[in-house]
Amino acid sequence: MEQFFNEIRIGNKEAVSSMLSKDPNLVNARDQRGSTPLILAAYYDHAGIVSELLDYNAPIDEKDAAGNTALMGVCFKGFKKIAEQLIAAGADVNATNAMGGNCLIFAITFKHVDIAKLLIDHGADTKAKDARGNTALDHARMQDVKPLIELLENH
Numbered sequence: 198m199e200q201f202f203n204e205i206r207i208g209n210k211e212a213v214s215s216m217l218s219k220d221p222n223l224v225n226a227r228d229q230r231g232s233t234p235l236i237l238a239a240y241y242d243h244a245g246i247v248s249e250l251l252d253y254n255a256p257i258d259e260k261d262a263a264g265n266t267a268l269m270g271v272c273f274k275g276f277k278k279i280a281e282q283l284i285a286a287g288a289d290v291n292a293t294n295a296m297g298g299n300c301l302i303f304a305i306t307f308k309h310v311d312i313a314k315l316l317i318d319h320g321a322d323t324k325a326k327d328a329r330g331n332t333a334l335d336h337a338r339m340q341d342v343k344p345l346i347e348l349l350e351n352h
Contacts, residue, residue: 198223198226198228199228200216201213201216201223201226201234202226202228202232202234202237204216205234205237205238205241205243205246206237206241208241208243208245208246210243210245210246210249213234213238213246213249213250214249217249217250217253221253224250224253224254224255224256225255225256230261230262231260231261231262231263232261232262233255233256233259233261233267234246234250234255235247235250235251235255235256235257235259235267236259236261236265236266236267236270238250238267239267239268239270239271239276239279239283240267240270240271240274242271242274242276242279244276244278244279244282247267247279247282247283248282251282251286257283257286257287257288257289258288258289258292260292260294263294263295264293264294264295264296265294265298266288266289266292266300267279267283267288268280268283268284268288268289268290268292268300269292269294269298269299269300269303271283271312272300272301272303272304272307272309272312272316273303273304273306273307273309274307275307275309275312277309277311277312277315280312280315280316281315284315284316284319290316290319290320290321291320291321291322291325293325293327295328296327296328297325297326297327297328297329298327298328299321299322299325299327300312300316300321301313301316301317301321301322301323301325301333302325302327302331302333302336304316305333305336305337305340305342305345305349306336306340308340308342308345310342310344310345310348313333313345313348313349314348317348317352321333323349323352332349333349334346334349334350337349
């Protein structure tokens with residue numbers, strides 16, 4: 198199991214593919230931090246492995262120990278290509294973690310305008326509030342990112 202997660206971390210698609218073909222149930226495994234293979238592959242920006250895992254019906258909206266999904270991770274990391282893959286595969290753009298953080302709030306907090314637009318275009322709730330009562334627009338204002346403020350004021 199540890200080797201499987203290590204191969205995902207380093208982006209060894211061939212090894213991951215081989216291991217999945219021998220044991221398709223690895224797609225549902227969890228590492229010591231509660232991450233699924235999909236969460237880990239997305240977090241490390243391995244689009245090819247993300248595709249492979251999705252082909253094996255990886256659970257798309259599973260959460261890690263912190264309550265974050267694969268889509269949440271790429272929204273704060275800024276990996277638009279993987280965000281597009283996950284959304285196309287049906288990821289929940291409005292999933293929240295224990296602190297009420299969601300994909301849109303993460304994209305805004307880390308100033309990823311392109312991902313914020315993508316999420317809004319796919320139904321992200323711009324009015325949702327985190328545990329502190331802040332909306333995505335509140336976060337955009339705190340970050341003082343004019344394009345994000347304008348984007349959210351117009352939605």
